[in-house]
Amino acid sequence: MGVTRGRHPWWRGLGAVAAGLLAGVALGPEPAGAATFRIAVGIDPDTMDPVQTTTTTVGNIVDYAVETLTAIDGSGKILPHLALRWTISADGRLYTFRLKAGVRFHDGSPFDAKAVKWNFDRLIDPAVRVPGRAAYPIEKTDVLDPLTVRVTLAHPYAPLLGALSWTTAGLLSPASAGANGNDYKNYVNIVGTGPYALTERRKGESITFAKNAAYWGPPPTYDSVVFRVVPEPTTRESLLLAGQVDLIILPPIADVPALERNPAVKVLLAPSDRTIFVAMNTRKPILSDRRVRQALNYAVDKAAIVKNVLFGAADPMDAPMASSLFGYCPTGTYPYDPARAKALLAQAGVKPGTRLPLLHPSGRYVQDREAAQAIAGYLHEVGLEAPLQTMDWPSYVATITTPVERNTTQLHFLGWAPPFLDASQQMLQFLSTYAPPAGLATSFYANPEVDRLILAAERELHPERRKTLYCEASKRVWEDAPWVFLWVQRFPIVYSARVTNVSSLPNEKFAAIYARPAR
Amino acid sequence: MTRFRWYLAQRLGAAALTLLGVSFIVFLMVRVLPGDPARVIAGVLASEEEVGRIRSQLELDRPLLVQYGIFLGRLAHGSLGVSARTSEPVVREVLGRLPKTIELALASSALATVAGIAAGVIAAAFPYSAFDYLLSLLTLSGVSMPVYWLGLVLIIVFAIDLNWLPAAGAEEAVSIVLPAPTLGAFSLALVARMTRSSVLEVLGQDYVRTARAKGLAERAVLWRHALGNALVPIITAAGLQFGTLLGGAVLTESVFGWPGLGLLLVDSIFARDYPVVQGIVLTFSSLFILTNLLVDLLYAYVDPRIHYG
Numbered sequence: 001m002g003v004t005r006g007r008h009p010w011w012r013g014l015g016a017v018a019a020g021l022l023a024g025v026a027l028g029p030e031p032a033g034a035a036t037f038r039i040a041v042g043i044d045p046d047t048m049d050p051v052q053t054t055t056t057t058v059g060n061i062v063d064y065a066v067e068t069l070t071a072i073d074g075s076g077k078i079l080p081h082l083a084l085r086w087t088i089s090a091d092g093r094l095y096t097f098r099l100k101a102g103v104r105f106h107d108g109s110p111f112d113a114k115a116v117k118w119n120f121d122r123l124i125d126p127a128v129r130v131p132g133r134a135a136y137p138i139e140k141t142d143v144l145d146p147l148t149v150r151v152t153l154a155h156p157y158a159p160l161l162g163a164l165s166w167t168t169a170g171l172l173s174p175a176s177a178g179a180n181g182n183d184y185k186n187y188v189n190i191v192g193t194g195p196y197a198l199t200e201r202r203k204g205e206s207i208t209f210a211k212n213a214a215y216w217g218p219p220p221t222y223d224s225v226v227f228r229v230v231p232e233p234t235t236r237e238s239l240l241l242a243g244q245v246d247l248i249i250l251p252p253i254a255d256v257p258a259l260e261r262n263p264a265v266k267v268l269l270a271p272s273d274r275t276i277f278v279a280m281n282t283r284k285p286i287l288s289d290r291r292v293r294q295a296l297n298y299a300v301d302k303a304a305i306v307k308n309v310l311f312g313a314a315d316p317m318d319a320p321m322a323s324s325l326f327g328y329c330p331t332g333t334y335p336y337d338p339a340r341a342k343a344l345l346a347q348a349g350v351k352p353g354t355r356l357p358l359l360h361p362s363g364r365y366v367q368d369r370e371a372a373q374a375i376a377g378y379l380h381e382v383g384l385e386a387p388l389q390t391m392d393w394p395s396y397v398a399t400i401t402t403p404v405e406r407n408t409t410q411l412h413f414l415g416w417a418p419p420f421l422d423a424s425q426q427m428l429q430f431l432s433t434y435a436p437p438a439g440l441a442t443s444f445y446a447n448p449e450v451d452r453l454i455l456a457a458e459r460e461l462h463p464e465r466r467k468t469l470y471c472e473a474s475k476r477v478w479e480d481a482p483w484v485f486l487w488v489q490r491f492p493i494v495y496s497a498r499v500t501n502v503s504s505l506p507n508e509k510f511a512a513i514y515a516r517p518a519r
Numbered sequence: 520m521t522r523f524r525w526y527l528a529q530r531l532g533a534a535a536l537t538l539l540g541v542s543f544i545v546f547l548m549v550r551v552l553p554g555d556p557a558r559v560i561a562g563v564l565a566s567e568e569e570v571g572r573i574r575s576q577l578e579l580d581r582p583l584l585v586q587y588g589i590f591l592g593r594l595a596h597g598s599l600g601v602s603a604r605t606s607e608p609v610v611r612e613v614l615g616r617l618p619k620t621i622e623l624a625l626a627s628s629a630l631a632t633v634a635g636i637a638a639g640v641i642a643a644a645f646p647y648s649a650f651d652y653l654l655s656l657l658t659l660s661g662v663s664m665p666v667y668w669l670g671l672v673l674i675i676v677f678a679i680d681l682n683w684l685p686a687a688g689a690e691e692a693v694s695i696v697l698p699a700p701t702l703g704a705f706s707l708a709l710v711a712r713m714t715r716s717s718v719l720e721v722l723g724q725d726y727v728r729t730a731r732a733k734g735l736a737e738r739a740v741l742w743r744h745a746l747g748n749a750l751v752p753i754i755t756a757a758g759l760q761f762g763t764l765l766g767g768a769v770l771t772e773s774v775f776g777w778p779g780l781g782l783l784l785v786d787s788i789f790a791r792d793y794p795v796v797q798g799i800v801l802t803f804s805s806l807f808i809l810t811n812l813l814v815d816l817l818y819a820y821v822d823p824r825i826h827y828g
Contacts, residue, residue, distance in 0.1 A: 040687075040776075044786065046560075046604045054562030129573060129606070131565040186606045203615050204778030205689060230687050230776035234671055238686040242678045394554025394791045397563065419564065438567050 037222040037499070037515055038245040040236040044204050044229045049187035050170030051123055051130045056419070056508040057249065059167030061227050064209045064513060065106070066170035066192030069097055069116070070161050076273075076324045076421040076506050078161050082111065082171060082193065092156030092461045099147045103216045105173035106197040113149040117141040118174040120151065128185050132419065135163040156459040158466055162326070162420035195220045195513055205229055221516035240265060240494060247495040247502060247512055253366050256311045256492060264497055269313050269490040270504030273322040274417035275426070276314070276365055278358065278375060278484035279443040281411075283404050286350060293481040295344035296411075297334035299382040304336070305374045306487050309367050314487035320430065320477045322488045324506035327423025327457065327470030331478040334485065341382045352383035359389045360413035361396045366489055372413045375484070386411060401436040404444050412442065415489065421507060423470040427454045430477050445482035530815075534808045538801060542594070545800045546587050549793045555579075556603050556791035577603050577793075590797070599801070600794035604787065609798040613780065617802065619689055620779035623771070624764040626695050627703030631764075632757045635707045636746070639714025639753075644741055646719060654711060661708025670701040670774035687776035694775075702771040706760040713756045717749035724748075750821045758814030762807040 196209035418425030432446035678686035769781035
């Protein structure tokens with residue numbers, strides 16, 4: 001849908017009559033900058049329970065009410081939040097947190113070490129559904145005094161502080177467990193310590209928060225925040241253009257250039273941590289040859305696809321992970337070089353016309369189907385045939401995670417976004433023990449040296465040494481090319497020019513808690 | 520038991536059997552789809568151990584027939600189980616959304632029936648006139664216009680450009696003004712075409728000539744005698760359309776962010792949330808069967824020659 005409009009559309013007169021007849025009344029939209037900040041998102045949360053969340057948008061919503069011990073800033077740096085400070089034992093297994101004093105949950109109960117222990121015990125309780133549990137190798141949690149808590153890990157795990165900033169580790173009021181439709185296993189009315197408190201949930205429609213007057217931190221400007229569930233991107237865009245919401249995420253990507261020209265709105269193409277790639281099944285005869293995998297990397301013009309298919313909403317990858325992750329170092333480039341691709345394919349004995357089907361989901365990632373078509377076109381240029389196979393997400397996941405002996409995939413288009421900004425979450429994709437069915441390293445890549453480096457980095461507590469280990473692993477992965485390294489997707493956020501102080505976090509979240517009307 | 524009650528009991532018995540059949544087909548169909556609900560619910564980052572735990576919580580590790588038995592057992596107790604995705608009772612999930620779907624279907628159906636019959640009768644009264652041709656053009660557009668496109672055009676005109684109506688949601692009473700005609704356009708066109716041909720056919724009958732000959736006003740001839748006798752096929756069409764509108768609101772609900780069952784059904788299919796998909800399909804089937812029964816009973820009311828029993 002275009003956003004430029006004629007000055008006097010022909011339908012004004014007709015529209016006036018028709019709408020008048022239909023509605024009986026003419027209504028104006030609620031003005032922006034009122035006491036409510038309105039946000040349109042594409043999905044209805046499957047859960048509001050922090051431990052059960054799996055998607056960043058749901059996390060983004062839950063974050064209004066529920067806080068964590070640590071937090072990340074716009075650059076991905078880990079900061080203290082409900083924890084004032086912490087110490088880590090020399091063996092990397094004991095984390096002792098000093099908590100902020102005087103903090104209360106929305107129900108008035110105190111936030112203290114007992115509350116943290118209750119939440120962390122719940123996080124590791126097998127009776128509770130916790131999809132992200134693997135990121136919390138917590139053995140036990142002890143209350144040392146009312147404001148000090150000690151977490152003992154099963155093994156040294158350096159990414160813990162990052163993991164504790166993730167919504168999954170959000171801290172709920174233990175007193176609210178049996179109240180208001182909540183039970184220990186499933187929270188529906190979250191009660192946290194955040195700047196806003198959940199007031200109403202209308203399934204499929206909206207989620208409303210009211211300002212927490214007793215918030216320990218700086219008070220937000222808006223008295224309330226409403227998230228509206230609007231699955232259709234074009235409709236979200238319409239709501240924003242009609243002034244009926246103040247912020248939307250993920251507009252139709254083809255409209256981004258027009259939105260950028262529209263003075264009524266501001267577009268934020270936020271850097272994210274979502275890498276988009278074509279995973280190659282490295283156990284298949286042709287793709288087991290590194291030269292072939294490198295050839296495919298040279299064959300695809302990533303910059304051209306980003307410009308023409310993604311309308312600039314991505315940055316070509318220069319490492320096996322996004323630059324916002326701890327552990328990133330620029331590793332290299334595979335410039336568009338079809339001649340070199342052809343030469344490498346010839347060296348590997350791949351005959352022109354060889355078929356390598358490309359499997360892809362539809363609507364899961366920005367322009368996924370269109371990008372897959374473009375990639376197939378580039379592969380055709382170097383003599384490979386990549387017929388496209390589209391699947392809905394559940395079928396797609398089932399197909400690519402089939403164990404190697406039954407796995408028939410050759411190439412598949414996939415995205416991977418670590419929930420917290422640490423290389424450990426990305427490098428899982430290159431760990432041989434994380435291949436299906438154990439995990440989702442769907443290229444079945446196995447390099448013992450890379451495995452060693454990744455596992456060593458996970459236990460290494462010294463930040464610089466950890467970084468070096470990940471950098472070493474990244475260089476080897478880049479050279480081995482188990483993926484066609486494509487781009488790091490940007491996360492489009494569009495908001496009314498009548499509001500300000502909207503920013504983003506590099507994990508596909510917007511930061512609008514402190515949004516305020518523009519002066 | 521009167522003959523009518525006996526007829527009703529028979530129909531309700533048949534409906535129960537139909538629903539049992541539907542439940543079995545849906546139960547099998549959702550499970551034939553590729554994809555592991557536990558993996559979809561757990562997300563791509565979950566460990567296999569966690570996925571296995573969820574699979575077991577959802578009883579997906581039990582034999583298929585046992586799962587069906589459990590499902591029927593719950594159904595007998597008025598329960599549709601628990602949503603795999605949200606861990607909440609399916610009955611609560613479905614009942615929470617059903618009123619919105621019925622509201623939209625009723626509004627669209629009322630619009631389609633009233634406007635469709637009116638337009639059809641007028642077109643039949645003046646066959647091959649300018650109005651008749653215009654109606655033909657409009658009804659042809661109505662049946663062939665994609666819901667998605669019509670919805671977006673209405674949003675652009677009435678929400679963005681004129682800024683009169685909400686572009687999406689169901690929070691205000693006027694929120695239904697755009698989704699109702701979007702959903703009802705197809706039915707409206709169908710009812711109008713059906714009414715035109717049905718009334719036109721009746722207008723050629725002897726009793727209409729008699730009515731005119733005895734000096735009845737043309738309006739009475741048209742609306743009471745002709746339309747009254749042309750109603751049976753129109754009621755059939757409108758009734759069937761109501762059922763279709765209930766289940767066919769998926770696109771409209773998606774375009775307008777209307778929080779009805781259609782949207783929940785799509786979300787549940789993509790999440791492979793078996794219990795919710797089963798619950799919604801059973802609900803739609805029950806409503807469809809009920810509508811058909813009401814339509815059949817309505818025949819006897821509009822046409823005294825029809826008796827049940």
